[in-house]
Amino acid sequence: xxxxxxxxxxxxxxxxxxxxxxxxxxxxxxxxxxxxxxxxxxxxxxxxxxxxxxxxxxxxxxxxxxxxxxxxxxxxxxxxxxxxxxxxxxxxxxxxxxxxxxxxxxxxxxxxxxxxxxxxxxxxxxxxxxxxxxxxxxxxxxxxxxxxxxxxxxxxxxxxxxxxxxxxxxxxxxxxxxxxxxxxxxxxxxxxxxxxxxxxxxxxxxxxxxxxxxxxxxxxxxxxxxxxxxxxxxxxxxxxxxxxxxxxxxxxxx
Amino acid sequence: xxxxxxxxxxxxxxxxxxxxxxxxxxxxxxxxxxxxxxxxxxxxxxxxxxxxxxxxxxxxxxxxxxxxxxxxxxxxxxxxxxxxxxxxxxxxxxxxxxxxxxxxxxxxxxxxxxxxxxxxxxxxxxxxxxxxxxxxxxxxxxxxxxxxxxxxxxxxxxxxxxxxxxxxxxxxxxxxxxxxxxxxxxxxxxxxxxxxxxxxxxxxxxxxxxxxxxxxxxxxxxxxxx
Numbered sequence: 001x002x003x004x005x006x007x008x009x010x011x012x013x014x015x016x017x018x019x020x021x022x023x024x025x026x027x028x029x030x031x032x033x034x035x036x037x038x039x040x041x042x043x044x045x046x047x048x049x050x051x052x053x054x055x056x057x058x059x060x061x062x063x064x065x066x067x068x069x070x071x072x073x074x075x076x077x078x079x080x081x082x083x084x085x086x087x088x089x090x091x092x093x094x095x096x097x098x099x100x101x102x103x104x105x106x107x108x109x110x111x112x113x114x115x116x117x118x119x120x121x122x123x124x125x126x127x128x129x130x131x132x133x134x135x136x137x138x139x140x141x142x143x144x145x146x147x148x149x150x151x152x153x154x155x156x157x158x159x160x161x162x163x164x165x166x167x168x169x170x171x172x173x174x175x176x177x178x179x180x181x182x183x184x185x186x187x188x189x190x191x192x193x194x195x196x197x198x199x200x201x202x203x204x205x206x207x208x209x210x211x212x213x214x215x216x217x218x219x220x221x222x223x224x225x226x227x228x229x230x231x232x233x234x235x236x237x238x239x240x241x242x243x244x245x246x247x248x249x250x251x252x253x254x
Numbered sequence: 255x256x257x258x259x260x261x262x263x264x265x266x267x268x269x270x271x272x273x274x275x276x277x278x279x280x281x282x283x284x285x286x287x288x289x290x291x292x293x294x295x296x297x298x299x300x301x302x303x304x305x306x307x308x309x310x311x312x313x314x315x316x317x318x319x320x321x322x323x324x325x326x327x328x329x330x331x332x333x334x335x336x337x338x339x340x341x342x343x344x345x346x347x348x349x350x351x352x353x354x355x356x357x358x359x360x361x362x363x364x365x366x367x368x369x370x371x372x373x374x375x376x377x378x379x380x381x382x383x384x385x386x387x388x389x390x391x392x393x394x395x396x397x398x399x400x401x402x403x404x405x406x407x408x409x410x411x412x413x414x415x416x417x418x419x420x421x422x423x424x425x426x427x428x429x430x431x432x433x434x435x436x437x438x439x440x441x442x443x444x445x446x447x448x449x450x451x452x453x454x455x456x457x458x459x460x461x462x463x464x465x466x467x468x469x470x471x472x473x474x475x476x477x478x479x480x
Binding site: 025026156159160161162199200201202205208209211212215231235236237238239240241 | 260261262263264265266267268269270271312313314369371372373374375376401402405
């Protein structure tokens with residue numbers, strides 16, 4: 001299943017968010033649906049806007065990987081909404097809440113068969129600046145580009161191979177979650193990538209990927225999603241087979 | 255990279271994901287008896303031929319061949335795409351330094367330049383007909399406890415009646431060891447490994463576990479038809 005959405009932020013300053021997801025050729029050949037899921041949304045807390053982006057990648061060998069990834073996105077959004085309404089709450093509670101809500105989302109299924117990775121970016125107002133909270137469990141990559149340069153989170157652990165990862169529904173510790181909490185000023189851009197993309201883009205090329213995506217910002221809305229999906233389907237890496245998902249979020253600037 | 259028209263081709267790697275296979279092959283003197291080594295050379299050549307033809311999948315099969323005999327383990331074929339391998343027949347001599355082979359295997363599996371993180375989980379196949387003649391317990395422990403090497407799919411084949419099942423079971427686990435008492439069984443084992451690797455290279459779920467088949471009846475090694 002292919003999804004595309006976007007929104008222009010008209011609340012306080014300019015910004016842009018969009019994303020896309022396409023099933024990989026291996027899943028298409030096996031007549032399986034896309035096992036990635038994503039969302040990018042916003043809501044108001046005390047009249048100020050909170051932005052939330054999520055990418056989940058269901059583990060390919062699991063029977064309900066697709067359901068697990070969709071549940072991961074729902075759980076992340078619900079957890080973020082609750083957590084952002086509790087000023088001062090530690091990030092560890094956001095992580096625990098997300099874990100519990102995901103378990104509830106998949107309660108009717110064997111959780112191990114629903115296993116999924118999870119990347120989340122959450123942008124909150126913070127005394128005239130912005131606070132960016134990023135979470136990552138399992139492979140895939142989250143990246144932030146700002147005046148302070150490029151910062152990344154997630155990525156495959158040094159001891160892992162492709163398609164071998166921890167995730168919601170696999171045995172893991174809370175320490176397996178990578179967590180960052182940054183104060184952001186000026187323009188910044190956030191990118192969440194499932195491993196179908198992240199594995200084929202070396203970290204030194206992530207700034208170029210940002211630049212390539214920035215070009216999509218300038219396209220008409222209707223053409224943006226179509227063009228992005230087409231590009232992901234025509235992925236140039238020989239033998240590529242994974243589902244591919246990305247979410248792009250820019251705040252500030254133009 | 256041009257600053258003008260930027261394309262995904264400029265940003266992405268230009269190689270398929272590797273699916274690595276390591277063959278750890280016993281070339282001790284006893285392998286020359288009863289045509290065991292001849293059968294092994296044929297089986298490896300057939301495997302390489304099949305891998306080289308394999309174009310349908312998403313992954314690219316890479317292979318390395320480690321030969322252990324005499325006093326050392328050495329890279330007979332360094333890790334490279336199977337279609338680029340020119341295999342020269344192995345020759346047998348000397349002792350059975352399995353410990354040295356395990357040490358070299360761990361070093362290869364832990365090397366991110368040889369096997370990058372985007373590679374699929376490697377398959378390691380240990381084939382031996384004898385008893386280790388060097389310290390193997392330490393190297394095996396180090397392999398089993400090393401971060402990446404421990405995650406490889408490990409299979410073992412005992413060739414003939416004299417193979418040390420303890421070391422092979424310790425390496426692969428009892429469910430992933432078979433014994434070949436004849437050339438046909440050896441070829442069947444290699445065919446199975448070949449089929450499972452090529453199936454993984456095409457699969458939407460390449461990390462699913464595998465079950466070794468029964469290798470059939472025992473007619474002895476001297477019924478070779480090579």
